[in-house]
Amino acid sequence: MFAVIKTGGKQYSVSAGDAITVMTLAGNPGDAVTFDNVLMLGGDGEPRVGAPFIEGASVCGEIVEQKRGPKVIAFKKRRRQNSKRKRGHRQDLTLVRITSLGAGGGDAPEA
Numbered sequence: 001m002f003a004v005i006k007t008g009g010k011q012y013s014v015s016a017g018d019a020i021t022v023m024t025l026a027g028n029p030g031d032a033v034t035f036d037n038v039l040m041l042g043g044d045g046e047p048r049v050g051a052p053f054i055e056g057a058s059v060c061g062e063i064v065e066q067k068r069g070p071k072v073i074a075f076k077k078r079r080r081q082n083s084k085r086k087r088g089h090r091q092d093l094t095l096v097r098i099t100s101l102g103a104g105g106g107d108a109p110e111a
Helices: none
Strands: 002-005 008-014 021-024 032-035 038-042 059-066 074-080 084-089 094-102
Touching: 002 032, 008 021, 008 094
Parallel strands: none
Antiparallel strands: 002 008, 002 038, 021 094, 032 059, 059 094, 074 084
16 A cells, blocks of 8 residues: 655655655654645555545654755856855755555545
8 A cells, every 4th residue: 555645845655664755844753743645545446536635544654863965065156257156055854754554534525
């Protein structure tokens, strides 16, 4: 069974036991998190697609680590102007291990 969830403005396809890296979530390692924005559930039989989300469905996970992404350098140079700018950025990320998928009750409304 798998699910498509939405968090941090991005969509992730997950199943039980997966480890995903998402935009930073509040919490410490070992804390439980619940993703209520489930877009699709699939696996046995016909997949269920939400409009936009599936009512009552949720995906549970556990925070493994709070970390930072790789450094991204933004370098701008204006030739013959003696002008340059170098800026670096590292995004805050959270590593989450998916523990369970909850289907919830009822079918999604058809569009």
